[in-house]
Amino acid sequence: MALLRSVGVRLSFALALVVAGALAIVWIALVPTLQRRLEDGKLDRLASSARAVTRDAEATGGVDQDFVDDAARTASARVVYFSAPLGGGGQMALIPQYDSQRLRPAGDVVNDPIALRASTSGKPTRGFVERGGQSFAEAAVPDANGDVLLLSSSLADVRANVELVRQRVAWAGLVALAVSLLVGFGAAIAFGRRIRRLERAAERIASGDFSEPVVDRGRDEIGELAAAFDRMRRQLAQLDDARRAFIANASHELRTPIFSLAGFLELLRDEELDEATRDEFFATMSEQVERLAKLAAELLDLSRIDAGQLRPEREPVELAPVASALCGEFAAVARRRGHPLELDADGAGLAVGDSERLLQIGRALVENALLHTPPGTPVRVVARGSTLAVEDAGPGIPEADQERVFARFTRLHGGRASGTGLGLAIARELAELMDGRLVLESEPGRTVFRLELPAAEAPGLEEALRLHEEARPPFSRGNGTGGLGAATGG
Ligand SMILES: Nc1ncnc2c1ncn2[C@@H]1O[C@H](COP(=O)(O)OP(=O)(O)OP(=O)(O)O)[C@@H](O)[C@H]1O
Ligand SMILES: [Mg+2]
Known part of the structure; x- marks a missing residue:
């Protein structure tokens, strides 16, 4: 059957x-x-x-x-x-x-x-x-x-x-019928075997075994399907590796501050501690708690990005206020670490994006420029057109690492140990969700992270504002001179 x-x-x-x-x-x-x-x-x-x-x-x-x-x-x-x-008549x-x-x-x-x-x-x-x-x-x-x-x-x-022809046709027909059935069954069996092989491969992949390649030497549609299956297998294997690495990294990152907190709690039990040491412990502990909170927020962002649940707004955003807000937020940290922090927002225009997410990306970039460069390195926040950039005069990121820094959990050697390596990964994904991109240019003495966003059409915006203005109800009606006149007159 x-x-x-x-x-x-x-x-x-x-x-x-x-x-x-x-x-x-x-x-x-x-x-x-x-x-x-x-x-x-x-x-x-x-x-x-x-x-x-x-x-x-x-x-x-x-x-x-x-x-x-x-x-x-x-x-x-x-x-x-x-x-x-003879004789004629009807019945002769x-x-x-x-x-x-x-x-x-x-x-x-x-x-x-x-x-x-x-x-x-x-x-x-x-x-x-x-x-x-x-x-x-x-x-x-x-x-x-x-x-x-x-x-x-x-x-x-x-x-x-005619009978001969009929017989020949009948015989030829029977032979053709038999051949067609035979060929059909043969092809069916061959196809069936190949399709069952694909089926077994699909089941293997579904059960999480990505080791065995999917092969079919045919150059027909089934061969193409098998090739597509194999591409899928490789991608799934990569995703699976990434997922495992992510979980391992995330749990490691979570464990470190928790262990440290547990250690400090143990030390605090000691009644002999003097006030100054106790304060120092509390300061370190609150740093660890901050780190945990930041990590939790970053992991949540990543999981929402991965699940496709994070949908940034697409509204016109003025970049100059964003840049100046960033400088304001980080002024104290910069002063503490001796970084001159400069704002350059002269040529800023309107971009399309989500102002909250823009600030989030900007924070990750400014924080990196302040934390991953030696104290005293000048840092500049630049807004030009629909581009927001953070520049520093630090030692730079080697060419070979420039793409790697955007990967999750990447921290470069010699970097500050307390980062989790998620900041740039999240920033780039957010930029892409806003139809923009985050690019890096770096050489010793100059590193620029540039967030390029789609530009908002300024004339269109003005038009929209004008229409909005016109649609507003007049202050009073009935005197025929228009709302504004009535308002000023009244
Ligand atoms: N301006 C910079 N100059 C030099 N190196 C940088 C700079 N920005 C980032 N890096 C390097 O790239 C790595 C990745 O940065 P990323 O922001 O993704 O992670 P992080 O800062 O280490 O951790 P966090 O998740 O807390 O931001 C950093 O660890 C640092 O080594
Ligand atoms: Mg960072």
Whole structure:
């Protein structure tokens, strides 16, 4: 039963059905047409022979047994000469006078319907008759006296030929049918085997086993499907590795501050501690708690980005206030670490994005510039057009690491140990969610992280503001001078 449900087997049955249909058409339409053609051809030849024999009879001036025998030989047909029924009237018999087959039991052609019709109508007549269980083609030509010359030929040879053709067609059909079924089944089995192999691969992948490649050497659609499967397997394997690495990294990052907190709690139990040490411990502990809170927020952001649940707004945002807010927020930290922090927002314009998320990206970049460069390194927040950039004059990021810093949990050697390496990863994903991009240019002495956002169409915005203004209800109605006039007047 499972075999009958297989697509290949169904296809092979469909193929057989098409072959059978084609054969049926040949059988029903072609064979009878062939028979009719052959019989009509025979009748035509007989009719023209009959005309020729009649002309001969007229030329020789009479018909006798010898003439009839000769004519039968040349026309290869039975030739019968009927003399006109005597006396006329309705029920006279048409009796053969000379018959090239006179040895036949006399009387089988008495009143032959074709001859009779020729005699009564006075016109040449042709047609098919049944006699003694056999079919004949006949052509009859009457003369002026009503005498009739009849040529009759059996259709047995035509029927035999048609039967032969019919048998050949039947055999050919059976062979074609058998071959089509065989080929169909063969193909079905081969296809079935390949598809089952793919099925097993899919099940393997579904169960989390990505080790075995999916192979199919065919160059057809199934081969392409297998190649697509294999691409999927590799991508899933990568994703799986990334997921495992992420979980391992995240739990490690969570464990470190928790251990440290637990250690400090243990130390704080000691009653001998002086006030200054206790304060120091508390300061470190609150730093660790801050770090945990930041990590939790970052992990939450990442999981929401991965789940596609984080959808930033797309609204016009002025970049100058964003840049100046960033400088304001980090002024104290910068001063503490001795970094000159400079704002350059002269050429800022309107960008499309989410102001909160823009600030989040800006914070990650400014924080990096302050934390990952030596104390005293100048840092600048620049807003130009629809681009927000954070520049520093630090030692820079080596060319080989410039793409890597955007990967999750990447911290470069020599960097501050307390970071988790998620800031830039989240910043880049946020930028892309706002249809922008975050690019890095770095060389010793100059590092620039540039957030490029889609520009907001300023004229369109002005238009929108104007429309908004116009749509506002007037302060008072009814005096015809317009709302504003009324307002100032009142
Ligand atoms: N302006 C910079 N100059 C030099 N190195 C930098 C700079 N910005 C980032 N880096 C390097 O790139 C790494 C990744 O930065 P990222 O912001 O992703 O993580 P992090 O700052 O270490 O941790 P956090 O998740 O707390 O931001 C940093 O650890 C640092 O080594
Ligand atoms: Mg960072």
